[in-house]
Amino acid sequence: MRVTLEEGVPRLRRSPPPRPREDTAVLVDIELAALCRSDLKEVAGSRHGPSQFGHELVGTIRESTVPALAEGTRVVLDPNVVVGRGTGFADHMWAAGPADLLRQALQPVPHGPAARRLVFAEPIACAQHCLSAVKRQVGDLQGAHLMVLGAGTAGLLIAALAARAGAQVSVHNRSRARMDEARKTDLLDVPWLLFGEPTAGRADVVVVATSFVLPAGLDEALRLVAPGGLVLLYGGTAPGDRHPGLDCDLDHVRRTGTVAACTWQGHLLRVAGSYGTTPQDFASAIGDLTDIAAPLRAEALVADEVDLPGLLGLLRTPDALGPGKIVVHPEPS
Structure with missing residues (x-):
């Protein structure tokens, strides 16, 4: 069957x-x-x-x-x-x-x-690939302030792996109901915020892990990222996707895993992408899942x-x- x-x-x-x-x-x-x-x-x-x-x-x-x-x-x-x-x-x-x-x-x-x-294993390999893209831009995640937009499976796995790597992580979501359900999983102990809520400071890295990279989510990422920081596109994009005022092809950046230097409201920032996996990502994912001490x-x-x-x-x-x-x-x- x-x-x-x-x-x-x-x-x-x-x-x-x-x-x-x-x-x-x-x-x-x-x-x-x-x-x-x-x-x-x-x-x-x-x-x-x-x-x-x-x-x-x-x-x-x-x-x-x-x-x-x-x-x-x-x-x-x-x-x-x-x-x-x-x-x-x-x-x-x-x-x-x-x-x-x-x-x-x-x-x-x-x-x-x-x-x-x-x-x-496969979604965790994708999350590992995402964080590898982040590390290529910011180096070690230890102590980095990283915000994840999206409390779905992908966002929660990215947040959990980033926290294991020593980052200061928070998870942000548009819907309170979904956020409350995600919190019940008890997968990670981090601050949880709704889109638009005030934060203690801006992030070194914002990962857009919503199902699609939509204008509202990208606006939230641009609100939260610090000047000179990194916005990492993980959610789905379509050919030709762009965002008003942000001079880069979002789909090209995500699918090629490249980085674009952009200006947003007078501040410099970087927009990078994550797409697919590598054998090393799968090896890391399997290790995460089978680690005897702390799976x-x-x-x-x-x-x-x-x-x-x-x-x-x-x-x-x-x-x-x-x-x-x-x-x-x-x-x-």
Whole structure:
């Protein structure tokens, strides 16, 4: 059974996934998957770039023609490595392509930790990539004043990792209801503020981790950042996105991970972007999740659990989704 995205329409298929024609292929038994906001954007047709539908997953290799990916290996997926694959919203998933790319795409993880934790490997890798972009501009985060806009999964993971790195972190959100739900997870102990609320000072770094980089969120980031500071774009952008009075192409900056020197209301500042991941980001993420002494308890962000038919219902009524992460069981729970 699998939930596929066909011409933008989610469908429940009860047939097994077709085996790829390539000789070099791997069959993965899916243990657990998770619904990403980018999956919802793909269904809505508002996400730009190649499809990554059903990319947050934990599974075990059942069949393999790749020596480095032996049967029985537990894996997570790096969707930024381009291989042919099916959806992770399934009981089984085939992946095919050159052996070296399959080895990069299917990252081994230990068998001990719970799948509810390991399914966060990909979003944490993205958060690590974001903070690496910040560090390239400001250096060590120890003592840096960093504000995260957006109390969704991405924003909370970025904030948690920044706090672990020694930054002074606060989380800001437009909706009080979502902020209150995020606080209940007890993932991090930081100040929580609504957009527009006064702060004790301005930030060295403001990370825009809202689902999309919209004018209201960017205005808030520009209000909060100190002169000479950094605004890091993490949320979604579209080709040609710009902001009145800010002389840079927002989508180009985000997708290329570059930095633009800008002037805003007479002050100099930098605007940088974060997009995708690297193998080093995945290694860091897996280390965060499996650290025996102080693992990142990302599973605290799980808000609900569904099976594949239940996922199909959610994809058809995305406005009903609340905050937190939805995990998907390939078999009825």
